[in-house]
Amino acid sequence: MATMKDIAKLAGVSTSTVSHVINKSRYVSEEISERVNSAARELNYRPSALARSLKVNRTKTIGMLVTTSTNPFFGEVVKGVERSCYHKGYNLILCNTEGDNERMRGSIDTLLQKRVDGLILMCSSLEGERIDVFEQYPDIPVVVMDWGPMLFTSDKIQDNSLRGGYLAAKHLIDCGHKQIGCITGPLVKHQAQMRYEGYKRAINEAGLTFSADWIVEADFECEGGYDAFNRIYAKGKLPSAIFVCNDMMAMGVINAAHEKGIHIPQDLSIIGYDDIHIAKFMTPSLTTIHQPKYRLGKAAVEALLNKVEGGSTDAQVVQLEPTLVERSTVLTLN
Structure with a gap:
């Protein structure tokens, strides 16, 4: 050579x-x-990229951790991260934690040893965790995406889930619904809790009553939505509408309803959350809350590179606002 x-x-x-x-x-x-x-x-x-990185103490590489999920939401966010890295001249190393806490910690340690310039973390298992290895690399900036309180210093990029949950329930109320159920994500997770709080705020504001039979906690996956609807169905009378706290669970709800001869939206209105790409191609197409997934990824890269390239050292929170997307799964009542 x-x-x-x-x-x-x-x-x-x-x-x-x-x-x-x-x-x-x-x-x-x-x-x-x-x-x-x-x-x-x-x-x-x-x-030699290696020789140059040693000389300038920069590898032009970013590490990203994501948790395993069948939810295409994560893939759409990663697409925003990867494309933004490319445009900025950086490479991306992507690690999958498989939802395992030890694997997550091992991946973080490996990425730091590989001298990445910064880390983007999108792992629900991080919530409330102290990651001791960060104390050994105090100069490596970290950006956390879309999760709750952290016990280490980082920038945070998040969707305003409280506002999104409120928008979802408010839309159902504005369409004339008074009996509105909710299928939540795991309420130990910050974003799931905030979406549920937004739903409750809209219901209280409208002076409507809650029915415990119509509020079920699930797991943000299709199977969870399917099982949650069956649990509501088994308790007797259905509400006229359900806010399902992500699109994957909404798909499971629609499937379970179809098996029981319940027509969407004629018999039951459904609104989801995330606006994943396939939501508009479902039958009927899903009314949902749009979460700016590509912009979440882009904002994470921009916040990280601001730190890498000598910007502000203070931890910041960037909050992106959700919007309502009206399609075909919500019936307007007289």
């Missing part, structure tokens, strides 16, 4: 001149620059 010394010998210049030309670290005349570049091409020279 050709080295800078080989280029210097062929071009008839010093090694330091070759370095200045290749790294663009100092002005070199056009004639000499051309000789150096011509020699580099002739020798098929490729600069």
